[in-house]
């Protein structure tokens with residue numbers, strides 16, 4: 170089978186995970202890297218054995234020998250660069266959050282559909298073994314009906330710098346950076362219910378910048394469950410690592426990170442800790458490998474991937490609603 174030819178735009182932290190994922194896929198190759206400044210993208214290209222580099226995204230768009238483009242850029246560039254690549258005939262995988270607002274995410278989705286291109290969105294926790302184990306347990310009804318959940322996307326005593334803390338480039342702060350992982354994880358575990366109502370309190374409490382580093386968001390879902398999502402940077406404590414999720418059901422309790430169940434057996438409450446493969450790091454390379462394999466399979470099959478348009482735009486609708494709710498002090502209704 171001919172290898173898919175892939176370019177990557179953005180050559181920073183997460184681009185390294187994607188570059189390794191493409192190498193590990195075995196059926197694709199990274200042939201072009203784009204980033205700024207030139208010395209940084211050259212170093213990235215040397216590390217991953219990529220033969221060509223550029224600092225201009227339009228050089229990538231102009232090429233007619235590429236199957237797909239990975240976008241691993243500051244959030245502000247997701248929508249315009251995705252549109253540029255999709256219009257020039259490339260399939261696109263874009264990092265999370267899909268865009269800086271729902272209108273841009275919808276524009277990306279429409280462009281992909283119109284141009285018959287596939288569009289993946291990097292909600293990578295959907296490929297984690299422990300998340301999928303708990304999803305299966307919940308979907309099988311083991312904990313009964315899920316009535317409430319709690320999820321976490323927090324950095325303790327540290328936070329990112331640079332473009333992440335500039336609203337013009339990031340769109341938002343800890344909610345779009347970290348909270349988004351907890352949000353998508355709980356939605357995935359519950360089988361992708363639709364968001365109905367969002368209420369959020371978001372503020373800047375820890376740093377000197379124009380984005381949020383403290384957030385508490387409550388979502389009521391179409392399955393009747395209610396979720397709280399805590400997002401933050403520089404917080405003094407967190408109740409669980411990135412994407413940690415607790416689900417309270419009518420018959421039991423399930424949690425990812427640490428992954429365990431509390432179920433009643435013959436009227437006795439019992440705790441179960443399922444055996445799980447060892448992790449090299451919390452956000453393990455294997456998650457990104459599976460995500461990339463899933464996207465590359467879509468490039469070949471011409472079927473839209475999941476996570477993609479539906480997941481990306483739904484999460485963007487919740488993020489937009491959370492910021493609006495926090496601004497107005499009122500709950501935002503998203504669905505009937």
Ligand SMILES: NC(=O)c1ccc[n+]([C@@H]2O[C@H](COP(=O)([O-])OP(=O)(O)OC[C@H]3O[C@@H](n4cnc5c(N)ncnc54)[C@H](O)[C@@H]3O)[C@@H](O)[C@H]2O)c1
Pocket residue numbers: 178179180181182183184203204205206209224226241242243244246264265266291293331332346452
């Ligand atoms: N899924 C995850 O686990 C995860 C983790 C970290 C970041 N992310 C997401 O990945 C994206 C990138 O984050 P990062 O941590 O890699 O950031 P980063 O700052 O490490 O890298 C950003 C890259 O974009 C390049 N860049 C900036 N403007 C550019 C332009 N106009 N043209 C070409 N290149 C340009 C920079 O030179 C740099 O190489 C963000 O959307 C972020 O939310 C996802």
